Amino acid sequence: MVSAVLAARVSPARVGAVVGRNVGALRSGPAYWLVLASGFFEPVLYLLSIGVGVGALVGELRLADGRVVEYAVFVAPAMLAVSAMSGALSETTFNFFFKMKYAKTFEAILATPVRPLEVALGELAWAMTRSAVYTGAFLVVMVAMGLTRVGWALAVFPAALLVGLAFGAVGMAVSTLMRGWQDFDLVTTGQFALFLFSGTFSPVGDYPPVLRVVVEATPLFHSVELVRGLAAGLPGWGLLGHAGYLLAMTAAGLWVAARRLERALCR
Amino acid sequence: MSEQPLIRARGLVKRFGDFTAVDGIDLEVAPGEAFGFLGPNGAGKSSTMRMIGCVSMPTSGELRILGMDPARDGARIRGRLGVCPQLDNLDPDLSVRENLTTYARYFGMSRARARARAEELLDFVQLRDRAASRVEPLSGGMKRRLTIARAMVNDPDLVLLDEPTTGLDPQARHLLWERLFRLRQRGTTLVLTTHYMDEAEQLCDRLVVMDGGRIVAEGSPRSLIGTYCTPEVVELRFPDGVDPAGGLEGIGRVDPLPDRVLLYTGDGDAAVAEVHRRGLVPSSVLVRRSSLEDVFLKLTGRTLVD
Numbered sequence: 001m002v003s004a005v006l007a008a009r010v011s012p013a014r015v016g017a018v019v020g021r022n023v024g025a026l027r028s029g030p031a032y033w034l035v036l037a038s039g040f041f042e043p044v045l046y047l048l049s050i051g052v053g054v055g056a057l058v059g060e061l062r063l064a065d066g067r068v069v070e071y072a073v074f075v076a077p078a079m080l081a082v083s084a085m086s087g088a089l090s091e092t093t094f095n096f097f098f099k100m101k102y103a104k105t106f107e108a109i110l111a112t113p114v115r116p117l118e119v120a121l122g123e124l125a126w127a128m129t130r131s132a133v134y135t136g137a138f139l140v141v142m143v144a145m146g147l148t149r150v151g152w153a154l155a156v157f158p159a160a161l162l163v164g165l166a167f168g169a170v171g172m173a174v175s176t177l178m179r180g181w182q183d184f185d186l187v188t189t190g191q192f193a194l195f196l197f198s199g200t201f202s203p204v205g206d207y208p209p210v211l212r213v214v215v216e217a218t219p220l221f222h223s224v225e226l227v228r229g230l231a232a233g234l235p236g237w238g239l240l241g242h243a244g245y246l247l248a249m250t251a252a253g254l255w256v257a258a259r260r261l262e263r264a265l266c267r
Numbered sequence: 268m269s270e271q272p273l274i275r276a277r278g279l280v281k282r283f284g285d286f287t288a289v290d291g292i293d294l295e296v297a298p299g300e301a302f303g304f305l306g307p308n309g310a311g312k313s314s315t316m317r318m319i320g321c322v323s324m325p326t327s328g329e330l331r332i333l334g335m336d337p338a339r340d341g342a343r344i345r346g347r348l349g350v351c352p353q354l355d356n357l358d359p360d361l362s363v364r365e366n367l368t369t370y371a372r373y374f375g376m377s378r379a380r381a382r383a384r385a386e387e388l389l390d391f392v393q394l395r396d397r398a399a400s401r402v403e404p405l406s407g408g409m410k411r412r413l414t415i416a417r418a419m420v421n422d423p424d425l426v427l428l429d430e431p432t433t434g435l436d437p438q439a440r441h442l443l444w445e446r447l448f449r450l451r452q453r454g455t456t457l458v459l460t461t462h463y464m465d466e467a468e469q470l471c472d473r474l475v476v477m478d479g480g481r482i483v484a485e486g487s488p489r490s491l492i493g494t495y496c497t498p499e500v501v502e503l504r505f506p507d508g509v510d511p512a513g514g515l516e517g518i519g520r521v522d523p524l525p526d527r528v529l530l531y532t533g534d535g536d537a538a539v540a541e542v543h544r545r546g547l548v549p550s551s552v553l554v555r556r557s558s559l560e561d562v563f564l565k566l567t568g569r570t571l572v573d
Contacts, residue, residue: 009342017372024369025360104356110322111350112373112421113342266322267283 010121014114018122019129021105039090040134043083044141050201051075061203065234076147077228078200080138080156084163084227085220086191087131092171093187096123097178100264110265117258124168124254131164132157148231156230159243163223166246169253170219176260194220199228219249271334272297273425273456274319279328281314288314290480291328296458298424301451303471304460305559307567311480312460313353316429319458321345333424346374349418353429353460355410357402363413364389364398367420374421381420388416392446408439415446426450428459432466444469464559478567488559495562499535502553503528503542511547518542522564531561 026032055071062068099105106119139153139160148156174187197211198204198220204212215221226242229235274296281289289311296302304312317323318330321337321344330337332344358366364385371381389395392412397405405413411431418426431447432440447470451457461467467474468488476484476491484491497519504527505511511528515521518541519532532538535554542549 011375013375014373017369017375020372021358021361021369024365025358027362027365103359104354105358107352108356108358108370109373111320111345111348111352112370113346113375114373115342266324 010115010118011113014118015122015125018109018114018119019125021109022123022126035090036130036133039087039130040083040137042086043079043134043138046082047072047076047079047141051079063232063234067232069232072145073147073232074203074228075201076142076145077156077231078198078224080135080142080160080231081163081198081220081223081227082195082200083134083138084131084160085167085194085223087134088127088164088168089171089187089191091127091130092123092168093175093184096172097175097181097184099123100175100261106261107265110261116261116266117254119261120172120254120258123172124165127168127171128161128164131168132161135160135164142231149233152231152233155235156227159226159230162243162246162250163227166219166223166249166253169250169257171253173253173256173260176257176264194218199224219246222246272331273300273333274302274458275329275331277329279315279318279330280326281311281318281323282326287480289318292475292477292480292482294475294482294485296425296456298456299454301457301459301470301472303458303467303474304477305462305464305467305474305563306460306477307462310477312477313429315477316427316458316460320348320350320427346421347424349421349423349426351411351414351418351426351428351431353433355414357410357413357417359402361402362398363394363400363402363405366402366413367417370417371420376421384420384422388419391419392416393442406439408435408442411435411439411443412446415443419450423455425456425458428457430460430462432461432463440466464563467559476563476566483566484562491559491562492557495565496557497531497533498557499532499538500555500557500561501530501532501535501538501542502551502555503530503549504551505547506550511549514545514547515542529561529564531557 051072055075058071060068061071061074063074109119110116135157139148139157142148143150143153178184197215198218199215200220204215204221207215222242222245226239226246229239272295274294276292276294278291278293279289280287280291292315304315306312314323318325318337319332321332321341324338333347335344337344358369361369367385367388368378368381371384372378376384389398392415394409394413394416397409402410402413415428415431428447432443435443444466447457451470457470459470471488473487474485474491475482484495486494501519503511515528515530518538519530522529522531530538539552539554
């Protein structure tokens with residue numbers, strides 16, 4: 001990955017210029033800010049309705065180490081991973097696709113010295129920024145509600161960044177494959193399925209074996225496990241496996257996105 | 268200024284699958300020149316421009332831009348080009364001024380230099396009073412001017428303009444021509460495509476006519492008219508049902524079009540007198556100087572539509 005990046009002579013200044021374009025677009029008006037705010041509230045509302053509301057019916061859950069915790073403590077890290085995912089995806093799917101297909105933003109950028117991989121890196125950095133704002137705010141809510149400790153929250157933050165990075169990269173790759181807006185229904189459905197079945201609301205250990213194998217292959221599962229392990233204060237070598245999965249996902253997503261951008265816009 | 272051509276192409280070919288967009292063209296553009304590609308839609312102009320702009324790689328043939336190879340030094344070449352694409356791709360999320368400063372950053376310019384350059388260019392294209400506006404409410408002519416300003420942001424050695432005035436009203440076209448003329452006077456090399464004959468005559472020192480991916484003629488606007496056309500053209504219209512073609516033989520080269528007949532001749536008035544002497548009664552007569560449009564008709568055998 002690193003050597004591939006170096007071989008393509010990536011210029012940090014040019015990647016920064018792509019990020020700078022998105023910072024400039026923030027001033028475009030209240031619409032974007034509204035979208036930003038809604039992205040934060042969604043997982044918070046789930047945490048309150050299901051984690052706390054349904055949690056009152058569920059009672060307590062036994063964690064991997066045998067500790068017994070409130071249901072909200074179990075659900076909260078999953079919602080954090082979800083907010084990292086949706087923050088990164090909303091930037092790299094809808095916004096990315098619009099800039100690529102309709103606003104011709106990337107076409108204009110690629111007429112300058114900026115290369116397709118630099119566009120992809122800049123967009124990814126921006127998606128991560130958005131994801132980081134969501135996860136940062138959500139962690140504050142978690143600490144305030146007593147769902148994790150400050151120390152562990154600090155350890156969770158970089159893990160959540162990695163989740164955003166992985167989903168952002170894959171989101172971009174998926175966007176370059178979209179034929180039109182109707183294909184985004186598939187993305188939304190896929191995203192919702194991940195949201196429901198990645199060990200978010202019930203332990204994957206309780207799933208039927210077949211479903212369990214499928215779930216353990218999907219990215220949000222690894223994200224939830226990584227975040228939950230750290231938020232609960234249970235670091236272990238297993239977490240490195242989840243982190244490795246997300247890193248591989250990032251590299252693959254970036255590679256596909258850069259190549260597809262080049263194929264589409266530099267024909 | 269160096270003697271080396273800014274653009275040099277030999278046997279340049281671009282294929283998309285089975286379709287050959289550019290079919291082996293040779294050309295050279297010297298520093299300071301204003302060079303035009305003239306041709307109908309689908310002639311291969313835009314594909315050629317994209318190869319010169321180093322966003323599209325040639326299928327075969329040799330191409331050197333600013334003495335460099337686009338396959339190896341694409342980013343370095345693009346850093347010294349200014350590109351004004353056929354369809355405006357200004358950034359709708361940014362203001363007029365930010366469109367310039369943001370673009371400057373893609374060339375690695377510092378924020379301070381980007382801001383200073385944006386101010387100069389806002390004056391140059393007369394958009395200072397719209398600097399804080401979004402792009403969307405601007406008129407077509409203003410958007411085009413902003414796109415040209417954006418193409419100038421890196422102080423390029425070579426400016427590529429793909430149909431710079433297509434879709435603009437006459438006033439906006441003339442303002443744009445005047446700005447481009449000033450660029451030429453400063454010694455900026457311009458390469459443009461157009462299917463407007465008057466634009467090619469106004470702006471280009473030298474041009475090539477493209478058709479079906481090939482170059483079918485090359486020269487200055489005047490020399491092309493001299494080579495491929497007569498000095499004057501008579502346009503005759505006849506009432507419905509009258510087919511005069513046979514009766515016109517010998518007056519000049521006759522080119523019957525669906526709605527009118529063109530007579531290519533050295534002396535238009537004498538030709539009209541001869542038409543009347545033969546007892547033909549056209550419903551309207553127009554004598555005019557020949558233009559590149561006539562050259563185009565001669566070379567490609569069809570009128571230049573859309």
